[in-house]
Amino acid sequence: MRKRLLPYILLLILVLWHVVLFAQERFPRPEFESGYVYPEQHLPEGRSQVWEYIDVAVLIIALSVTSWLAIKKRSRQGIVWMSVFSLAYFGFFREGCICAVGSVQNVALALFNEGYTIPLTALLFFIIPLVFALLFGRVFCAGVCPLGAVQELTGIKPVKLPHAVEAIMAAVPFIYLAIAVLFAAMESQFIICRYDPFVGFFRLDAPFTMIVFGILLIIAGIFINRPYCRYFCPYGVLLNIFSRFSGKHLTITPAECINCRLCENDACPYDAILPSNHDQVKENPAESRKIFLRYVLMLPVFTLAGALLLYNTAPFLAGIHRDVKLAKEIRVEKETGVEALSLAAKAFKESGQTEDELFASEKAVIARFRKASPWIGIFLGLSLGAALVSMTTKRRRTEYLPHKGKCYSCGRCFRYCPVEVKSQVK
């Protein structure tokens, strides 16, 4: 009997000894006789908080100046210089963090989580450009956003893309925004920051893949201007929506449009000029009303479909969360006997957390995803539906106007307008 117990007793002693070993300093603190004093730990403080408030002030000033340049002064040259300034200040000097594009995630994280309080500066960086978009259009994109500035300054040889490509790619930022907000709200990751292609240039340091992505975007951007802004930028989605209702907005012509069609073809690399159509044949109003109604009735269908789709992909999306990832690995280890070798699995085994705790946490995370993801499905379905509805309506325009949602207020179209040129010659 005693012999059988002996190994267990030994094991117990060993385990206890381990605990004792861990809990104490193995080597006692020396008693110095030579009057030795402990050196200070060198723990320098970070950059002062004041800088972040200076950033907010610079943001407001830059936005005001750009608005003035775009709407009052109508100076493309001035907007280019603002881009240079923003690139230098927000980009290379402040090294890209925090920016308005990424602040979307801080807001989402703060809204849906108890543990996180959002820094005031992040909140301001989120709100202020939107306020300006509501007042003056997307002036933030024009001359303040450092990511936009990189592309604005390198886009030198604009090429127009087919409408179909443009229309399909325009959906990407919506999906990106929705997924990014979901991941941030679920405390998983900040993917907008992680896949920011240009921040590496500002720091002159980034993962290899992101540098390659950034360089490819810039090369593409020489011909397809602002590829990130147009086809990826999630914050651009919000600015797009807000800018549509802007009080004042940049105009192509300083006075009255003479319908000369000179700005029709090459003036805007962003396909954001709405042509005048007063001379075109009017459609049958009864027919177009019918089509319009049909698409409006489709809205709930799209919404429901979006919600269902995202509800069912929730467990897959939840895989981005570290607990879910780890739980999957541990479960595979349990079921197949293949040892989980990742660092996270090793750390988990060392930490003393039980598997049940981990699986419970996994379940909770997936449940949260299930609850949240239908909402982004609704958002995506509604956006798609609204885009289709807007395609069925035809607006009557007697002059050439910028598309308030798509226009970056960059001012490239100014010099195409003969009214403008004439006024300048005078």
Added chain:
Amino acid sequence: MKDAGNKYESRREFVRKAGMALAIAPLIALPLVLAKKTTGKGYVWQIDPYKCTTCGNCKTSCVLTPSASKCVHAHVLCGYCDLCGGYLKEGAKSISTGAEVQMCPTNAIERKFVEEPFFEYMINENLCDGCAKCVKGCKDFGNGSLYMQIKQDLCVNCNDCAIARNCPSNAVSRVPSDYQYVIKDRAQG
């Protein structure tokens, strides 16, 4: 004709104003909702040394090269041993300052004789690349006085810390900027 034009204009103007009101609503609501969850002070990223598993991901994950996370030394915990688990490789042939016996690949640990039988170990921050080899050695065979911290003067304070994302034990988290370091002053456990 002119009247028709005006009608269109006023309808559009109405839609624009209604949309503006709809857009203003969340802009005003957002700060109100977040009023209690906003802090004037920011965050910085820091490593909890008691959770750290010394895996070495800090060195490779940081967006900066070399990493902003470096080894720091809590001298009050150090045993000042001659045979130091953080300084010497396992199975080192001699106890000396020779490169072949040193754990640190960049010679960032400076060993200095204090008095018999004690030796002081200092981290040369300029040479340290945050590989955590010495931290592991000290944790396994010593008091755990060497530990990893993110140096806030180097850190660019990314919105999404790449080290935090890759840390296997979730040891990196946001800490209020009033407490920029998690200083180790007690032994593990």
